[in-house]
Amino acid sequence: MQRQGLGWFEERLGWSGFREKFLDKAFPMHPSFFLGEIALFSFVILVITGIYLLFSYEPSAQIITVGGRSFPAAYHSVTQIDKQPFGLIVRQVHHWAAHLMIAVVILHLLRVFFTGAFKKPREINWVIGILLLLITVMAGFTGYLLPYDAFSVTASGIGYQIAASIPWIGVALAKFVFAGQFPAIGTIPRFFGYHVVIIPLLLIGLIGLHLLVMIKQKHTEPSSSRGRVAPGRLLGIPLWPQQTSLMVMLFLLMTGGLLLIASIFPVHPIELYGPPGPQTPTVKPDWYFLWVFGLLKLIPGWLEIHLGGTVLDPEVIGGILLPSLLILLIFLVPFLNRTRERQNYLEPVTKHPLRTSIGTGVLMLLLTLSAAAYQEVLDISLAIFRLAAVLLPLLVGIATYLAIRLFRGWRSKTIKRAREPLSSDR
Amino acid sequence: MAEEHERPEHANQAGIGRRTLLRWVVGVGAFSSLATLALVLGTVKPQQTSQRDEKIKAGDVLVFALGPNKGDPITSTNASASRPAGIVIVPEPGQHKGEPIIPTSVGLGDVTLAFPRGKEMHDNLIILIHLKKSRFVPPTHLNWLPDGFVAYSAICTHLGCTVGYSYEPMPGAGVPYPHIHCPCHQGMYNDMAGAEVVSGPPPRPVPQLPLALNAKGELVADGPFDGPVGPLPGGR
Ligand code: HEM
Ligand code: FES
Numbered sequence: 078m079q080r081q082g083l084g085w086f087e088e089r090l091g092w093s094g095f096r097e098k099f100l101d102k103a104f105p106m107h108p109s110f111f112l113g114e115i116a117l118f119s120f121v122i123l124v125i126t127g128i129y130l131l132f133s134y135e136p137s138a139q140i141i142t143v144g145g146r147s148f149p150a151a152y153h154s155v156t157q158i159d160k161q162p163f164g165l166i167v168r169q170v171h172h173w174a175a176h177l178m179i180a181v182v183i184l185h186l187l188r189v190f191f192t193g194a195f196k197k198p199r200e201i202n203w204v205i206g207i208l209l210l211l212i213t214v215m216a217g218f219t220g221y222l223l224p225y226d227a228f229s230v231t232a233s234g235i236g237y238q239i240a241a242s243i244p245w246i247g248v249a250l251a252k253f254v255f256a257g258q259f260p261a262i263g264t265i266p267r268f269f270g271y272h273v274v275i276i277p278l279l280l281i282g283l284i285g286l287h288l289l290v291m292i293k294q295k296h297t298e299p300s301s302s303r304g305r306v307a308p309g310r311l312l313g314i315p316l317w318p319q320q321t322s323l324m325v326m327l328f329l330l331m332t333g334g335l336l337l338i339a340s341i342f343p344v345h346p347i348e349l350y351g352p353p354g355p356q357t358p359t360v361k362p363d364w365y366f367l368w369v370f371g372l373l374k375l376i377p378g379w380l381e382i383h384l385g386g387t388v389l390d391p392e393v394i395g396g397i398l399l400p401s402l403l404i405l406l407i408f409l410v411p412f413l414n415r416t417r418e419r420q421n422y423l424e425p426v427t428k429h430p431l432r433t434s435i436g437t438g439v440l441m442l443l444l445t446l447s448a449a450a451y452q453e454v455l456d457i458s459l460a461i462f463r464l465a466a467v468l469l470p471l472l473v474g475i476a477t478y479l480a481i482r483l484f485r486g487w488r489s490k491t492i493k494r495a496r497e498p499l500s501s502d503r
Numbered sequence: 504m505a506e507e508h509e510r511p512e513h514a515n516q517a518g519i520g521r522r523t524l525l526r527w528v529v530g531v532g533a534f535s536s537l538a539t540l541a542l543v544l545g546t547v548k549p550q551q552t553s554q555r556d557e558k559i560k561a562g563d564v565l566v567f568a569l570g571p572n573k574g575d576p577i578t579s580t581n582a583s584a585s586r587p588a589g590i591v592i593v594p595e596p597g598q599h600k601g602e603p604i605i606p607t608s609v610g611l612g613d614v615t616l617a618f619p620r621g622k623e624m625h626d627n628l629i630i631l632i633h634l635k636k637s638r639f640v641p642p643t644h645l646n647w648l649p650d651g652f653v654a655y656s657a658i659c660t661h662l663g664c665t666v667g668y669s670y671e672p673m674p675g676a677g678v679p680y681p682h683i684h685c686p687c688h689q690g691m692y693n694d695m696a697g698a699e700v701v702s703g704p705p706p707r708p709v710p711q712l713p714l715a716l717n718a719k720g721e722l723v724a725d726g727p728f729d730g731p732v733g734p735l736p737g738g739r
Contacts, residue, residue, distance in 0.1 A: 231664065235687065238662040238734050248736045253547075260625070355568045355616050355628050355657075357665040359686040374688055378704045391704060392662065392734075453689050456675060 096317075103313035104320040105298040107423070109192075111327060112185040118328045119178035120280060122335060123216075126171040127273065133158045136269035138225055138262050151225040151265050152352045159348065169339035175217050176344075177335065179365050182210045190410065190436055193429065194297045196420035200411040202294070205287045207408055212279050214365060219272040221363065224345065225265060230353035231360050233268075234259055239396035244387040260353070300422040361450060369400055371449030375463050403439075427488075430481040438474030445469050559627055559712065563619035563724040565654070568628060570615075576721040577609055577617060577631065579650040609633050609652070614668040616657055619724055626732045629712060630657040630666055630683060631722070632694050642697030644729065647713040652722060654712040655698050658733040659685040661705040666692070676702040683709070706735075 087093060104110070135154035140147050148156075158164040186206060189195050195203040222233040237259035240251035256263030295311055302312040314320050350358065362370050373395040382389040389398065426433045448455065449462045565577050609615050609631060617629045636651040643653065657665050669684035669691070676691060678701050683692040690703035698708040710730035717723045 231687070234664070235662045241736055242734065355618075355625075355665060356667065357686055370688075373704065376704075378700070378706055390706065453676075458675070 099292075100315070100317035102292065102316045103311040104316060105296050105302060105311060105313040107299045109188045110296070112181055112188055114324060114327060115331065116178055116181045116185055117284065118324075118331050119174045119181060120284065121328070122174045122332060123171060123178060124277065126167050126174065127277075129163075129167045130158060130171060131273060133161065133164070134223065134269075136223070136265050138260070138265045148352045149225045149265075151223060152347065155224040155226075155347055166336065166339055169344055170335045171220075172344045173335050173339050173342075175220060176363075177331075179210075179213055179217055182206075182213055183365075186210060186407075187436070187440075191426050191433060192297070193420060193424035193432070195411040196414055196416060197411075198294055198419055199290075199297075202287055202290045203411045204408060205283055205290065207404070209280065209283050209287065211404070212276060212283065216272065216276045216280070217363065217365070219268045219276065222268050223265070223272060224347045225353065226345075226347040226350040227353050227358050228345070228347075228350045228360050230260055231357050232362055233264070235362075239392055242390060242392040243397055244384075244389065244393070247393075295421075297420065298422050300425065303422055364447070367447035367450040368443045369396060369446075371446035371452070371462075372396075372399060374452060375446070375449050375459060375466060427481050427485055430478050430485075433481060434474040434477035437477045438470040441473040442466065442470040557622040557624065557627075559619045559622065559724050559727055561713075561724060561726045562717075563622065564717070565617040565629065565631065565714075565722045565724065566620045568616040568618045568623070574620075576620070576719075577615070578720045579609070579633075579652065579716060579722065611635065611651070616665070617654070617722075626656075626658060628657040628665060629654045630668065630694075630709075632668065632683075634695065638695050640696050642699065642708075643695065644697075644711055644713065647711060647725065649714050649716045649722070652714055653694060654714050654722075654724075655683065655692075655694065655709040656712070656728055656732045658709070659687065659690055659705055660707050660709055660734060661685065661688060661690050661703070663733045666690075666709065668694075673702070678702050 133154060135150045137150040139150050141150045141153060143153060155168070158168055189203065189206065218233075218236065222229045233255075237251050237255050240254065241247045243250065252258060254267075255261060256267040296313070298312060306312045314323075361367065373392065376391040376395040378391055380391050380394060382394065445462070445466045449459075449466065452459060452462055567573050567575055567577060611633050614630065614632050617631045619627055619629075631652060631654050634651050634653070636648055639645055639648060639651075639653065647653070659666050664685055664687035666683050666685045668681070670681045672679045672681060673691065676689070678691045678693070680693070680695075682701065683694045683698060685691070685703065685705065688704050690705040691701050692698040692705070692709060693701045697711065700706075700708060707730070710728035710732060712728050713725035715723055715725040
């Protein structure tokens with residue numbers, strides 16, 4: 078019946094081959110497999126809401142006078158967006174979807190890490206995934222400046238100074254990226270270009286590549302599917318119509334959820350923050366930068382590295398060097414693995430105690446550093462935090478390791494006991 | 504006809520194969536495209552900023568940087584203020600005393616942000632503090648304190664935020680007295696001792712500005728800052 082209705086197209090496009098190849102593609106089922114999709118849909122929502130904002134946003138830091146008061150044009154245009162019938166809610170959804178996208182990309186990465194899905198042959202998609210995370214964070218950073226309020230100008234100013242503290246190239250690089258010494262009049266047009274053209278194009282390209290590689294290599298499966306279908310085949314539901322209807326539901330749920338959250342919890346209320354002025358408001362960066370912020374706080378001011386006639390000051394060490402080192406390590410994860418077989422099933426987290434405990438240790442480190450960002454609010458001394466940043470990750474890592482060992486010992490005993498009557502039967 | 508068939512595969516006189524030639528063409532093409540791209544990108548210069556790049560000089564009149572008296576010259580009074588508590592990020596003179604705002608003066612105990620008149624750019628922002636002259640100790644330049652006014656650059660030497668003032672002592676951070684306080688990473692400077700860093704990440708004091716009073720009793724700069732303003736570029 079369906080064939081008939083589409084027969085006209087079938088005759089001209091001959092797309093039944095395409096149907097077999099793509100629409101019948103099997104999607105293995107596991108709740109954590111939706112993380113990537115949530116990230117994709119957040120991006121779709123960001124594009125849609127972003128295009129709405131484009132209609133009224135004015136990318137300029139020129140000071141304009143409205144009703145006797147002066148504002149940067151960008152700031153004023155965003156306050157005008159907030160006054161449109163749907164403007165405020167769309168802007169809030171855009172901001173919340175940005176948080177969601179970054180959070181979900183991170184969770185997606187953790188899922189892939191802890192289940193060993195990055196192993197051969199999926200190293201390429203691991204690398205693309207990390208690039209996607211970095212570019213998404215850049216999208217958040219560049220977008221954050223656009224409303225040009227007191228908070229966003231402070232945050233970008235700190236970003237500028239950290240970039241400028243790189244030896245040799247820092248100042249030139251920062252001036253190129255920010256179009257002059259921040260806050261320069263050219264910064265907003267340039268950031269606007271990054272935010273609405275360059276970064277979205279990069280994201281679209283890399284997401285496409287990510288999906289293509291995934292389709293070519295097939296998805297990893299939950300290990301419960303092992304042996305249930307012929308080797309080389311995948312147990313799952315087809316893209317059309319089952320998976321598609323799940324995706325549509327997920328997308329609608331997300332849109333509804335974001336609208337609900339955006340209407341209950343306001344985010345980045347620029348009218349409250351006000352336009353940038355001479356003084357600096359008390360700001361904390363967005364949550365995904367907190368760990369760098371905390372690191373900058375914990376690194377003692379006297380710590381300097383003298384290297385080949387230049388000085389690496391604490392800002393470069395905490396703001397650039399250590400974060401880059403961590404990112405580099407994350408990039409290298411699949412290449413540190415020496416197994417030669419192809420990995421087709423998810424691994425239980427207990428399979429590789431060392432990997433799992435390094436993972437939880439690094440997570441604990443990031444959490445401790447993020448907490449250190451609130452050190453003065455928590456009223457805990459820097460010294461205690463410095464100690465905690467070293468000890469807590471180690472403790473958590475070791476505890477994870479021991480817990481997995483214990484669990485495996487216990488399980489192998491119960492499995493043995495369960496098998497004993499069987500083996501005596503034979 | 505037959506001759507044509509006998510033509511060797513690499514007929515090029517110079518002896519360069521077709522593939523080699525193609526590779527060179529592609530290579531040179533790619534290289535020159537990239538070089539052109541780099542040249543073009545290199546000309547993407549920052550737009551002209553509206554900020555004039557002007558340093559503070561002797562004789563520049565200090566004016567309020569914000570508040571209802573923004574742009575007005577600052578004069579001296581010795582009216583003493585009762586100190587409020589807390590970190591004041593927007594110190595407007597008189598604001599905290601429950602009195603009408605004193606139009607153009609900064610009373611004893613008051614703090615304000617100021618600009619040199621006509622040079623209102625970020626790097627020239629000044630934090631102006633009025634205390635009893637006897638409270639200052641070196642390394643403060645003690646001869647730069649007319650009527651007990653001290654002026655420092657308001658640009659934090661850590662990452663360039665505008666510093667504020669904390670009337671509240673912070674013994675927990677080892678700073679049991681009111682102080683210059685940066686809201687970004689809790690850098691604290693002792694304004695009575697040459698803005699020495701007493702807590703937090705700033706690498707050096709904010710530079711001090713020599714002050715004087717002119718014939719009209721207005722505060723004026725008596726020279727440039729005694730050091731570089733704000734964070735130093737990478738590698739020093
Ligand atoms: C094609 C895609 C996108 C377009 C056309 C777009 C467009 C815009 C525009 C015009 C603004 C300025 C108006 C405003 O500040 O409200 C903005 C702000 C912003 N964007 Fe986007 N954007 C896109 C994608 C993204 C992505 C992928 C992220 C992050 C993951 C993101 C994060 C932000 C943030 C955090 C703001 C500040 C919002 C606020 O004012 O509270 N955007 N975007
Ligand atoms: S910018 Fe002032 S302490 Fe960091």
